[in-house]
Amino acid sequence: MLHGRLPPAPPPAVPDPLRALAGLLPQCLAVDREDFRRRLDRLERRRDDGRAHERGLAELITAMEASHARLLERRARLPLPAFDDALPVNQRREDIAALIRAHQVVVVCGETGSGKTTQLPKICLELGFGAAGLIGHTQPRRIAARSVAARIADELGSGAAAAVGYKVRFSDRTGPQAAIKLMTDGILLAETQGDPLLSAYEVLIVDEAHERSLNIDFLLGYLKRLLPRRPDLKLVITSATIDPQRFARHFDDAPVIEVSGRTYPVEQRWRPLIGEDEDARDRDLQQAILDAVDEVWAEGPGDVLVFLSGEREIRETAEALRKHHPPGVEIVPLYARLSAAEQNRVFEAHGRPRIVLATNVAETSLTVPGIRYVIDPGTARISRYSYRAKIQRLPVEKISQASARQRAGRCGRVEAGVCLRLYSAEDFAARPAFTDPEILRTNLAAVILQMAALNLGDPAEFPFVEPPDSRLIHDGYKLLHELQAVDERHRLTALGRELARLPIDPRLGRMILAARDEGCLAEVLVIAAGLAIQDPRERPLEVQQAADQQHRRFRDERSDFLALLRLWDWWQAQGRRLSKSKLRELAKASFLSYVRMREWRELHGQLVEVL
Incomplete structure (x- = not known):
């Protein structure tokens, strides 16, 4: 380890001074390494050609010393994390740290409530990451990026606020002292356009990878190609217990470590809207929710989380609940389009009984505190492309078994929980095991456009975790050709390059x-x-x-x-x-x-x- 200064250019007795400097690159900031590597290559060519290179060598040494000094300054400011051993993930903290130290890619899987989202960046900090480059941490949704950043900053203590930043659409709160950067996966994807090597980062944590959004699949394919070019970059993929081996196989059999989730049992109750016999009438969804709330509150105190498919359903249900229940009950909406202040209400301490009405933003991305009861109607708005109609739709559909289990997992954190499902056990058994990855139900035009702008080549050859249907790729190219964004040979046009921006x-x-x-x-x-x-x-x-x-x-x-x-x-x-x-x-x-x-x-x- 060097302290303060890099050594001057080695004396002539050293066989290869440029190679010696190359060995010092890991002691410079990650963002500088590629530039230094290119300068070393140029100096090596000049030397081999017999041309003067001493001045360039001296300038490079000065630049590397300055970068090393900045790294030492950042390292001295890194906060020392403390860990709550009550969180299941921290019971395997040493095992996780050993795997991250020994492998370039690690898959961490566990049920909701294990603490992996907030503790993994702290484990990386404890390993010394965050000084040479950022610990990047992606979330599928803006609300999760903001709330997780606030939570980690709070856990690191009052003096560490500047060490944790976040960047979401329209808002960048990442300062020069940041060691941990929360962001949406779409933001990281956008950053690949200006920084193809993602050189600002030394660790990337791709959270909630099981959601298999378009951005997540694109990122995982991009990183699959990038990692051989960035051997100094660590990648941690987190997933619920939903087929983690798929991610491990994608990254050449990367190690998988499992952590336990909730520690309290959750009782499942089936309260189908459709009666058990043909004479029974269908019950109105809102009435069923009112009945379910009455049932769980008869069990004893505890907050209730109700999943709904959209903002309109949340507004209507909130109105019905206000008429049905006494004024002392606090009804809190939670969906992605709320302002940050309105979203933060759900995390604030409260004394009154609370009913949280949420879209599937509360399914995996963030933990709503204090939930004892979950009411699950079993539906969600799921974006789906019709290759016949050539349009993207957002129909309300039945959720998968995996999503239903995720919803049930939102209770049972601090005491035994109850999940009321407003559908039958037979209905649940007939549902698909997993939600289709977004890439299999989306018009790929926008993705193809970005891939072309990034020179990633043929989408059919791109290392997606799960390749899309060839018909969807054809539809995407057809639309882009109609828009004059690509030519007959699928090459990006000048107009297409503008579109990609x-x-x-x-x-x-x-x-x-x-x-x-x-x-x-x-x-x-x-x-x-x-x-x-x-x-x-x-x-x-x-x-x-x-x-x-x-x-x-x-x-x-x-x-x-x-x-x-x-x-x-x-x-x-x-x-x-x-x-x-x-x-x-x-x-x-x-x-x-x-x-x-x-x-x-x-x-x-x-x-x-x-x-």
């Missing part, structure tokens, strides 16, 4: 590029950004007429697109004259989602910046 669906991106050429870019930027988000106009079932009355001011008989423009112009004008709180009140009175209007504005701003 836009953080939006390729079809909407093509509208924007056409609008630029036609002289109507300002208007189409607003429309395209509006089409990329969920419609901000809300029509609650019980007050549809009032909502329609409010929305009438935005209507334009000529076009729905012009209605979006009118809404945008009106909102911008209100934003210039009202405070944030008044704007929120106006949104509510106008039956508009403040969160979606804000997301519309942020996406519009991002598109303007790119263009």
